[in-house]
Amino acid sequence: MNLTDLRDELSQRANTVESPDLLPGVRRRIRTTKRRRVAGSVTALAAIVALGIAVAPSLTSSAPEPADSIPPDYTRDSVTLKGVIGTDRLDRAWIGSVGETRGSFGWTPTTKNIVVYAYCAAPGETRYTVRIGGRNAVTGPCNVAHDTPGDTGLIRPDAALWLDVPLHQATTVNVQLTDNDGRVIESSTAQLGVGIYTAGRRDPVPGATGATPTPGPGDREENGLLFRAKIGGDTLAAAESGEPGVSKVTDSYVATGRPIMVSAFCTANDASSGFPYHLRVVIGGVEKISGCVALSTDVGSTGGAGLSDIATPGQRMTVTATLTDESGREVKVPGARIAFAVYEKGPQRVYDNTAVDERREYSGTTYQLAEIEAVDATSTRQVSLRTPADTPFLITYGSSSLGAPVEGTLDRPTSQSMLNTSHGEGGLKSWGLATDGNWAGPSTTITLKITRGTPTKGKLILAIYTPAK
């Protein structure tokens, strides 16, 4: 190499620089500096939160990616979005100037597994909202430091967002400052930033594979939504979805008399602030559930409302889902997608008013009931089970209605869970049922016991599931 090479290199690199209009940014910076000189307080907030966003890659058990593909940090106005957070890798970044409470930038998604980390420094109780392709993607409170890889902004392949944001096509990402009610607000001292990261590997929750369920016979796929014929021990009875903008969908099924679970899917609120829309699901002429969220395009995988005694065997039941406003009036929302799925429950063990599934799906893994104890709570204050050795397992624990305020614990060798009837459904004085996943390990004893109060009725319920064969 010689001097000519050096000059050529510098010249060619310099010529890659475009000439944006820097004047607005310079003016903002001058205004900010003036304010800082007068008040001197804004700097502290910006610095504190800037430190918050300058997150360090955390230590994980994952193998590092090759060094040559590590994305660089993105820094602007002394705010840094790290190139790598844990195993998440920066794909696109944007940081606005101080006082810039709304921003937008272009982005072309190449994967459906992303994490959106937002930077928001703003006075008072404020929030940020990130929209991708016009759909709400992530929202959260401002002035919260992101110092570890998080799942708050995790957008998985089954997210409703991907129905309207196709891969490899340019889309627009918007970020804006809002109050706690979702109203867009202005602030001369606020600063926003957004980093879109390709999500790295995440450790599954204990006892769960997190695997995508394999397709089975009878599965249906409509309008980008999946309706699986079987989920755990439950069987699909009815399902319907609409094209974007449709406000009402209907299906029917012949009841067997078994309890059902109803799942609904609704994206109408995804382009709105607040939750102005409801999807009202009516079964046999009676409204059973109402709400409007879209948790997964695998409709039914996230559970739903359990209902029993709503039909006699052989009775044809019509199910209708209608999109309405808050007053209950049917409304059409352009682009909104609605759907529902009705599953008839599989075999269950029923104790008083509480049912325990014999077969269930837990974060991608199907489990079978292996052992269950249900003891009279008025005469027995504790119940124990041995956990299986060398296999993942689930513990389901709780009670039916106990008739009085009662506190209790589930004791494991390494942890303890607290139970209280005030957390159960109103009036039932029940602990309800909770389920924890566990990794394989040596066999131990777990004990569910009453620690305070005297039940007047009901049962203590303790069950163990092992992976279905």
Place this chain on the structure above:
Amino acid sequence: MTGVDSFDAFVLARSGRLLRTAYLLTQDHALAEDLLQTALAKAWFAWSRIDGGDPEPYVRKVLVNTYSTWWRRRWNGEQPTEELPESAGPEGLAAERTDLWRALQQLPRRQRAVVVLRYYEDLSEAETARILGCSAGTVKSQTSKAFAKLRLDPNLVEPIHRPGDASAVRTPARSADLADEETSR
């Protein structure tokens, strides 16, 4: 023309070239924008003093000094190493240039600033020294050290002879200058 008008006109007219310099210093487009905006905002508060002459040397001085001081304190993303890794790139001009760009990235900030000012801005040693606030000898020694790291022939470190530029003469480096520069990294 008011001070505001002349400042706006200056930014519109000169920010393109200054941004290129900022990019060569930071090697990052966003950082370069950040750096230049900061320098221009600083210059605004001194505009009444510098308006009337050519403000560009002043702004460039603010730019370079902001880069080598404020940048060091406020931005933790960059950690230049003292020694360059061994070059093992493929043969060919493109590969050499990539290596050269990476090698520039590895230079201590003051050395990178010297290289950019002298061989992109085509400033003399004396002009470079004025901007950096050091002696011409220090500029020369820093250039020589930078060339050694860039694997350029140190014999290429010749003063740029410009008509009427009496300062463009070869000046021996002083050990005191070198020590001073080493501690500034």
